[in-house]
Structures are given as C-alpha cells and as structure tokens.
Amino acid sequence: MIEVSDLSIELGEFELESINLCVKEGEYFCILGPTGSGKTILLESIAGIYKPDLGSIMINNHDVTELLPKDRNISVVYQDFMLFPNMNIRDNIGFGLKYKGFEKLEIADKVERTAELLGIAHLLDRHSSTLSGGEKQRTAIARAIITEPDLLLLDEPLSALDSGTKSRLRQELLRVHQLKKTTTIHVTHSFEEAFALADRIAIMHGGKIHQIGTPDEVFRKPNSAFVADFVGVENLFHGTSVIRDNLSEIWANGLTIISSTLKSGNVSVSIRPEDILISKDPIDSSAQNSFSGVLTEITRMKSTVNLVIDSGIPFRVVLTKRAYDDMGLYVGSWVYLTFKASATHII
Amino acid sequence: MQRNGFKYANLFLMFLLTLFIFSLIFQIITHTDPVSLSTNIISPEIQFAIRLSLLTSVISTFMCILVAVPVSYSLARYDFHGKAIINTVLDLPMALPPIVAGLGLLLIFGTTSVGSFLADAGLKFVFTVPGIIMAQFAVNISLMLRIMRSTFESINPRYEHVAQTLGCTPFHAFIRTTLPLSKNGMIAGSVITWSRGMGEFGAVLMLAGATRMKTETLPIALYLNMSSGELDLAIAAATILILISGITLYLFERKGGVAKLY
Numbered sequence: 368m369i370e371v372s373d374l375s376i377e378l379g380e381f382e383l384e385s386i387n388l389c390v391k392e393g394e395y396f397c398i399l400g401p402t403g404s405g406k407t408i409l410l411e412s413i414a415g416i417y418k419p420d421l422g423s424i425m426i427n428n429h430d431v432t433e434l435l436p437k438d439r440n441i442s443v444v445y446q447d448f449m450l451f452p453n454m455n456i457r458d459n460i461g462f463g464l465k466y467k468g469f470e471k472l473e474i475a476d477k478v479e480r481t482a483e484l485l486g487i488a489h490l491l492d493r494h495s496s497t498l499s500g501g502e503k504q505r506t507a508i509a510r511a512i513i514t515e516p517d518l519l520l521l522d523e524p525l526s527a528l529d530s531g532t533k534s535r536l537r538q539e540l541l542r543v544h545q546l547k548k549t550t551t552i553h554v555t556h557s558f559e560e561a562f563a564l565a566d567r568i569a570i571m572h573g574g575k576i577h578q579i580g581t582p583d584e585v586f587r588k589p590n591s592a593f594v595a596d597f598v599g600v601e602n603l604f605h606g607t608s609v610i611r612d613n614l615s616e617i618w619a620n621g622l623t624i625i626s627s628t629l630k631s632g633n634v635s636v637s638i639r640p641e642d643i644l645i646s647k648d649p650i651d652s653s654a655q656n657s658f659s660g661v662l663t664e665i666t667r668m669k670s671t672v673n674l675v676i677d678s679g680i681p682f683r684v685v686l687t688k689r690a691y692d693d694m695g696l697y698v699g700s701w702v703y704l705t706f707k708a709s710a711t712h713i714i
Numbered sequence: 715m716q717r718n719g720f721k722y723a724n725l726f727l728m729f730l731l732t733l734f735i736f737s738l739i740f741q742i743i744t745h746t747d748p749v750s751l752s753t754n755i756i757s758p759e760i761q762f763a764i765r766l767s768l769l770t771s772v773i774s775t776f777m778c779i780l781v782a783v784p785v786s787y788s789l790a791r792y793d794f795h796g797k798a799i800i801n802t803v804l805d806l807p808m809a810l811p812p813i814v815a816g817l818g819l820l821l822i823f824g825t826t827s828v829g830s831f832l833a834d835a836g837l838k839f840v841f842t843v844p845g846i847i848m849a850q851f852a853v854n855i856s857l858m859l860r861i862m863r864s865t866f867e868s869i870n871p872r873y874e875h876v877a878q879t880l881g882c883t884p885f886h887a888f889i890r891t892t893l894p895l896s897k898n899g900m901i902a903g904s905v906i907t908w909s910r911g912m913g914e915f916g917a918v919l920m921l922a923g924a925t926r927m928k929t930e931t932l933p934i935a936l937y938l939n940m941s942s943g944e945l946d947l948a949i950a951a952a953t954i955l956i957l958i959s960g961i962t963l964y965l966f967e968r969k970g971g972v973a974k975l976y
Contacts, residue, residue, distance in 0.1 A: 416875050
C-alpha cells in the first residue's frame with residue numbers, strides 16, 4: 368500500500384500543495400491531469416528524485432520520505448523511454464539486477480524470461496537506436512518490472528507512441544498488471560487511457576488533487592467544473608463484448624450496443640456526442656443502434672446545447688442552438704437516440 | 715548583371731582572405747629550407763620546449779577536466795541563488811586577456827599569505843614549471859566549463875533518475891549514464907583545452923616568467939628567440955604550434971558533437 372500524506376514541494380515554477388493519496392496493494396492507479404498540473408513532479412517525488420518540503424510517503428508501511436530512490440524498491444518508466452544508449456537491450460533490461468546482487472547466470476535467465484513476457488526476446492542483442500517506439504517502451508517496461516518492485520511508476524508511458532502501437536501497448540500493460548499484480552501509478556493526460564486502465568483515478572490540476580474515484584465515479588459525478596470540463600462530454604462506459612456477424616455486440620447496463628470495431632471481452636466504449644442523432648419519434652434508418660430515454664439535463668453553451676438522456680446508460684448529446692429550439696425539448700421529455708455502429712468506438 | 719557584380723565582389727573578398735591566411739602560414743613554414751628547419755626542431759632548446767609544453771598542457775588539461783566535470787554539472791543540473799553571477803564570474807577568464815589573468819595569478823601567489831603558505835608547503839608557482847600549469851589552467855578552465863556544461867545540459871537527467879530507481883546511488887548513476895554519454899563533449903573539450911595550453915603565452919609569461927631551458931614552453935621559445943634574433947629557432951617553434959593547431963581543428967570538427975565552442 369502506498370500512502371502519500373500532506374505532500375508539499377516547490378520546484379521553480381511548479382508546486383505541489385498538500386497532496387493526499389492512498390493506493391491499495393495491487394491497484395492500478397491513474398493520475399490524470401493536463402500538462403503542467405504537477406503530476407510528473409508528484410510521481411518523481413514518490414520515486415525519491417525530489418525531496419518534499421513537507422509531508423510523508425509510506426510504501427508498505429515503511430516511511431520512505433528520507434530514503435534514496437535506490438532504497439525504495441520502485442521502478443520508473445518514462446514517456447521518452449530513457450533506454451541507456453551506451454548499452455544494448457540485454458544490458459538495459461538487466462541493469463537493475465546487477466545492483467540488487469544477483470549472479471550473472473541468474474541475471475541472464477531473468478532477462479531472457481522478462482524479454483519473452485514482453486515479446487522482445489529476439490531484440491536482446493540489438494542497440495536501442497534500431498528499435499521502434501513500441502519496442503523501446505516494451506524494453507523500458509521490462510527493465511522496470513524485472514526487479515520486482517513494490518511500486519511501478521509510469522509517466523505518460525503511451526504518449527510518445529502512434530495510435531496503433533498505443534492501443535497494443537495499453538493491452539500489454541493490462542496483461543502484465545494482471546499477471547504480476549504490481550501496484551502501479553500511471554500518470555497520463557488522456558482520460559480515455561485512464562478510463563481503460565485504472566481501478567481508480569485521481570484528477571490533478573494546479574498542483575492539487577481535485578477528485579479521487581473509480582473511472583465511472585469521476586466521469587459520471589465530477590465534483591468540480593474543472594473535472595467535468597477535463598473529462599469532457601464524451602460518452603464512455605464499460606461493457607462486455609462478443610463478436611457476431613462481423614460486428615461487436617456490447618452488453619452494457621441492460622443495453623446491447625453494436626460496434627464495427629471488432630474486439631471481445633471486457634471493453635471500454637466511446638461515442639462522440641455529436642454522432643448521436645436525437646428525435647421525438649422513432650426513426651427508420653440504417654443505423655444499427657437505436658434507444659429511447661428520458662432527457663435529464665440541459666446545459667446551454669455558447670453556440671450549442673448539451674443534453675443528457677438516460678436510457679440505462681446516460682448518453683451525452685450535443686445539439687446546435689437552432690436544432691434545440693426547433694425541437695422544443697424540456698427536462699423529462701421522452702426522446703429517441705440513433706447512432707451508427709461505426710460511431711461506436713471500442714478503446 | 716548587377717546581381718552578378720554583387721556575387722563576384724563577395725567571392726573575391728572571400729578568396730582574398732583565404733589567400734591572406736594561407737600566405738601567413740606559408741611564409742612561416744617556407745622561410746627556412748626543410749633541412750635547417752628539421753635541424754632546428756631537433757635542437758636541444760626546441761626539444762626541451764616541446765617536452766615542457768606537452769607535459770604542462772597535458773597536466774593542465776587533466777586538471778581542467780577534474781574541476782570542470784563537477785562544476786559544470788552543478789551549473790547544468792542544480793538551481794541556486796546567485797547562479798547567474800557565478801556563471802558570469804566563471805566565464806570571465808575566457809574574455810579576459812591572458813596577460814591580465816597572469817598578473818592576477820602573480821599577485822595571488824607572489825604577494826598574499828595564501829601564496830606564501832603554499833610556497834612554504836612546497837608548492838611554488840612564481841617562475842616555476844607548476845606556475846606554467848597553473849597559468850594554463852586558469853586561462854582555459856572557462857572554456858572547458860562551457861563545453862562540459864552544454865554537454866551535460868544536452869543529456870536528459872532522467873537517465874540518472876532511472877538508474878537511481880534501479881539501485882544506483884546518485885554518484886553511481888552519474889558514472890553509469892551521464893558520464894559515458896558526455897564522452898564526445900569531453901574529448902572535444904580536452905582537445906581544445908590541450909591545444910590552447912600548448913599555445914598559452916601571456917599568463918605563462920607573467921606567472922612563470924621566460925627563463926631559457928627552465929620555463930621555456932614553445933610560445934616562450936618563439937618569443938625568446940625572436941628577441942635575441944634567432945629567427946630560425948623561432949620559426950621551428952612556430953611550425954610546431956601550427957601543426958598542433960591543424961590537428962586540433964581536425965579532431966574538434968570530428969568530435970565536436972553537441973558542444974559548441976563559442
């Protein structure tokens with residue numbers, strides 16, 4: 368268990384103000400915030416790179432506030448990989464074991480097995496400059512988990528990767544976490560990423576933590592305007608998917624939603640609010656998804672109106688002012704929602 | 715037509731300058747015939763000057779590395795009050811005429827209690843070979859600092875962070891990551907420091923004096939022999955200094971990497 372209590376630190380123009388966090392054993396915890404919110408400093412303070420001005424950090428009931436990074440039994444993975452350019456992949460992965468007093472043969476064996484786990488065993492004798500971004504990040508993850516840390520710290524580990532690699536590596540992080548059950552703190556600015564990975568999320572802004580909760584709690588019940596604005600008006604929810612007739616059927620809270628993205632098992636789904644068509648009567652169309660529900664919330668923005676319609680899942684929909692006025696809607700109206708299978712993204 | 719005139723005027727000036735620099739070097743090398751040049755180079759006095767210059771410049775270069783690595787690391791990695799002022803002071807010797815730095819050194823080691831304390835402890839700098847080394851160090855340390863600082867600044871501190879989390883002390887993390895990654899900058903800095911040490915005149919003249927066969931480095935040999943009308947010996951010393959400049963320029967161009975000189 369990781370406990371951060373009243374942690375404050377001032378570093379040039381960055382500042383952390385009285386941070387309190389508790390991450391449970393084996394939990395996958397995401398710290399979510401925009402650039403400059405102080406989340407990397409928080410991560411590096413937990414790692415012991417910076418000494419806090421005030422407060423304490425406990426790892427598994429040991430006070431590590433005054434300890435050097437090497438004595439905390441933690442590992443860090445950075446966005447920009449930070450593979451040592453003066454070593455090959457094998458030596459990079461095995462780096463930490465040398466300092467933990469392992470024998471040469473044991474190191475060779477562990478490196479081999481960890482590289483296999485991450486699917487990079489064939490790259491061991493290569494130099495990092497010849498690897499792709501995804502391969503580099505797999506190496507960095509292997510180097511971090513091989514020492515079996517009590518806490519794995521990930522600083523925007525997917526941000527430098529292209530979208531295909533990003534989603535593969537996200538699956539990989541989940542798989543490794545399920546296998547190793549290492550307590551993980553993952554810093555990101557992407558709500559989608561946090562939503563797909565985290566057991567719980569902390570929202571950070573201006574050096575403070577604004578809200579801590581499960582992804583659903585943070586998304587459905589943001590406790591401040593900043594959190595609401597930051598997590599956005601995307602429709603995001605979890606469900607179980609099966610593939611049938613070349614389409615995914617996702618069962619989520621009593622609804623069956625059809626998606627053209629093919630993926631089965633437990634999935635996260637997103638639908639852009641502007642892709643949902645609303646009407647007062649059922650409409651006949653080629654779109655695969657059609658539901659009905661009660662209009663529960665109306666928020667007027669500058670040129671648009673945001674609506675929330677509850678049909679088992681609360682759907683967020685955006686209308687232009689003109690369309691909203693023409694439809695004559697009010698809270699409590701019964702409306703119909705229609706959207707295409709191709710507008711339903713499995714992330 | 716007008717455009718071509720502009721172009722040719724520029725090119726003409728460029729060729730003229732190249733010719734000017736080439737001929738001043740050519741004049742030195744061809745002033746004596748090859749036979750007497752080589753006899754002069756192997757004369758005891760020039761041999762002594764070569765050996766003394768090599769010895770002192772190699773030692774002062776090592777001293778520059780030893781001091782510049784921790785100091786420039788501090789400037790590159792830590793934030794503290796008065797950093798800008800310290801930076802300016804440390805850069806000063808680069809802008810200062812070496813002869814002025816030499817005067818300061820002479821006053822420190824010749825007139826203060828620090829100087830007499832060191833002299834009593836056996837470290838005499840005034841009119842001695844250690845004085846040559848000290849003068850070269852004082853004049854060249856700024857340049858080494860600048861090269862090492864820009865080298866360290868170009869290396870992401872997160873390499874050390876990762877190494878620290880993987881079991882290294884801060885010192886070990888530096889030795890295993892940043893130091894090997896700064897190899898090219900260090901080579902470039904050493905080559906330029908060494909070459910300037912070989913050629914250092916003003917500060918050496920002030921602190922170590924110009925005593926024949928005692929504190930006679932190559933530039934001092936050039937100066938002494940010019941003063942006494944031994945032009946051939948002066949040219950032998952100059953030719954070797956030209957050779958060293960050529961080698962330095964070549965090595966620096968190849969190893970310069972991220973380290974920018976000025």
